[in-house]
Amino acid sequence: MPFNLNENPIFEFVTMIAYIKGSFVVKSPAYAIIEANGIGYEMQISLNTYAAIKDAKTGKLYTYLHITENGQTFFGFADNAEKEMFLLLIGVSGIGAATARMMLSGLKPNEISKAITQGNTALLSTVKGIGKKTAERLVLELRDKMGKKVLDENSLTSDNQTISVVDDAVQALIALGIARPAAENAVKKIILTKSDLSLEEIIKQSLKNL
Numbered sequence: 559m560p561f562n563l564n565e566n567p568i569f570e571f572v573t574m575i576a577y578i579k580g581s582f583v584v585k586s587p588a589y590a591i592i593e594a595n596g597i598g599y600e601m602q603i604s605l606n607t608y609a610a611i612k613d614a615k616t617g618k619l620y621t622y623l624h625i626t627e628n629g630q631t632f633f634g635f636a637d638n639a640e641k642e643m644f645l646l647l648i649g650v651s652g653i654g655a656a657t658a659r660m661m662l663s664g665l666k667p668n669e670i671s672k673a674i675t676q677g678n679t680a681l682l683s684t685v686k687g688i689g690k691k692t693a694e695r696l697v698l699e700l701r702d703k704m705g706k707k708v709l710d711e712n713s714l715t716s717d718n719q720t721i722s723v724v725d726d727a728v729q730a731l732i733a734l735g736i737a738r739p740a741a742e743n744a745v746k747k748i749i750l751t752k753s754d755l756s757l758e759e760i761i762k763q764s765l766k767n768l
Contacts, residue, residue: 578634579618585611587663590634592619601634605663610636624648624655631655639725643667650699652692661685674700703738724749727760736768744768 580594587608591600601619603611611617619634620641633655635641640662647658647670661670664685673681679693688696724745731741744764748755755763 575621575623577618577620579616581616582611582614590619592617592634599632599634601632602659603634603636604640604659606640606666607634607636607662633659639667643670646700646703647696650696652695657687660687671704675704677701723757723760726757727764730757730761731764734765740768 578592578594578599580592580599582590583593583598584591584600585608587603587605589600589602590608590611591598593599599621601621603619607619611619617636619636620638622633622635622641622644624631624633633641633644635644644655644658644662647653647661648655661682665673665681670682672678674697677697679690679697682688682693682696683690727745728738728741731744732738736744741764744767745760747767748760748763752763
């Protein structure tokens with residue numbers, strides 16, 4: 559009888575893991591092992607994630623289980639923005655998980671977003687494995703999905719707390735059924751006019767302006 563991944567309780571448990579928080583046992587530019595509750599989780603990571611965790615003894619990695627006919631690969635990300643970018647990239651025809659990780663090792667999520675939004679295929683093509691045609695496909699398929707990123711470092715404060723609140727507000731609006739570009743634009747307008755609002759106030763005012 560063939561093995562059915564969807565009927566395997568361990569598989570279902572792994573796919574439900576959003577992030578893992580624990581101690582870093584191994585850290586390398588290619589992978590990391592994080593121990594939580596006596597279990598060591600080995601995850602493939604990008605150079606961006608490695609740079610974020612290389613000096614940390616403990617921390618949190620957002621996770622994604624990539625499944626193919628040849629096997630399963632666990633990926634870890636330093637923040638949710640990188641994970642979201644990874645998922646967008648592998649959704650493009652011709653972009654596999656290895657290529658997506660390569661892109662996130664060569665460019666930051668915000669840089670990839672800007673390049674795609676601005677149609678900067680030259681910058682995208684600087685990543686190993688990304689040729690001109692693939693770069694053009696990335697722009698064609700993802701430009702509308704990305705819209706203008708709220709977390710643009712040139713337009714918003716780099717304060718970590720503010721960035722976290724903005725991201726939480728955008729995610730909340732998306733969960734309410736608002737398209738990402740509209741959610742990001744609405745939150746950005748509120749933040750630029752009133753930067754001292756609570757998360758709840760930002761969401762409420764953003765909904766009024768949609």
